[in-house]
Amino acid sequence: MKLDNTKVQMKKGVLEYCILTIISREEAYASDILEVLKKARLIVVEGTLYPLLTRLKNSGLLTYEWKESSSGPPRKYYKLTPKGREFMEELGQTWEELVYAVELTTGETIPKHDKTQNNEQNS
Amino acid sequence: MKLDNTKVQMKKGVLEYCILTIISREEAYASDILEVLKKARLIVVEGTLYPLLTRLKNSGLLTYEWKESSSGPPRKYYKLTPKGREFMEELGQTWEELVYAVELTTGETIPKHDKTQNNEQNS
């Protein structure tokens, strides 16, 4: 039971949600998505992302179209289907419920990260 | 790709953290833990909990001792080892980072449910 492993486990299921929201804002191809996730410190590797995109596409949540690139091979640009948008919203709710459940269970120990924007932070 | 399944995936890794925090407050046996999780709407079944407790014990994060019950067979009461407490804190940080990462990725859509500091568990 390694900490790294638990971290991996925690990510499961969350990735789908994140990726759907990324694509929902603007059509994107794999490297775009990896970049956004990396900025958010949600490290993901190609071997994880590509199968996930294929699963989402096969479930009818995404479509893609090939687009030329000015420098390199063509890219698959994904976008959400209506069903995908609906599912994304359901996942959002599931995620909220999970966060809430963990807060309840652990005793509301989740202090917001020390980002400066939140104002109603006591404790 | 079913929603139920994704929910299951999201739970992975989080359970360990929740269970450690439950035990950290007060030694507990399986049914105690199930009750707390159920109140928080984190449904878990025995077949999940028992192996998890055993894993945590084998990793040196928990110890247990048998205690008689006034009505039924004896119970294994678990409590945290120092190592377990340390690991719990690490998991707490991992969880925070994950919540933060999802907020960043999805565009800060997570409304806090309860901002006041008192967390009475709705029974």
Place this chain on the structure above:
DNA sequence: ATTGGTAGCTTGTTATACAAAGTACTAAAG
């Protein structure tokens, strides 16, 4: 034609939540 970089894909491994069935102990009823 060769090289280097980008983009996408595949295979095998591992971990874990779950369903379902099984074991063991206690107390109360027949």
Place this chain on the structure above:
DNA sequence: CTTTAGTACTTTGTATAACAAGCTACCAAT
């Protein structure tokens, strides 16, 4: 004493998904 019901704990098999590592394919410049 045996049976029954209830509680506590355990085990087995299945499915899923993230990962590491390697692969193929396309494009442009040498």
